[in-house]
Amino acid sequence: MSALAPCYCGSPKPTYWLNDGHGIPLCKVCDDCREAKLKRYRADILTPYETDGEPIEPDYSRARLVPRNDW
């Protein structure tokens, strides 16, 4: 068995994970279909999200579990 499986698009080129701006895997792509698959997502998918005081980091829930004394 080869470790390099052909891409879903039919290209024999090696695949790799396409990550968004936060390093979250979107889908597996190769050089041939990367652009096409990117078009299915927002144009700014590769840009880190605007946090604007509202954290979207995966570990944000931990911060919210910290007891707040000013309530």
Ligand SMILES: [Zn+2]
């Ligand atoms: Zn492909």
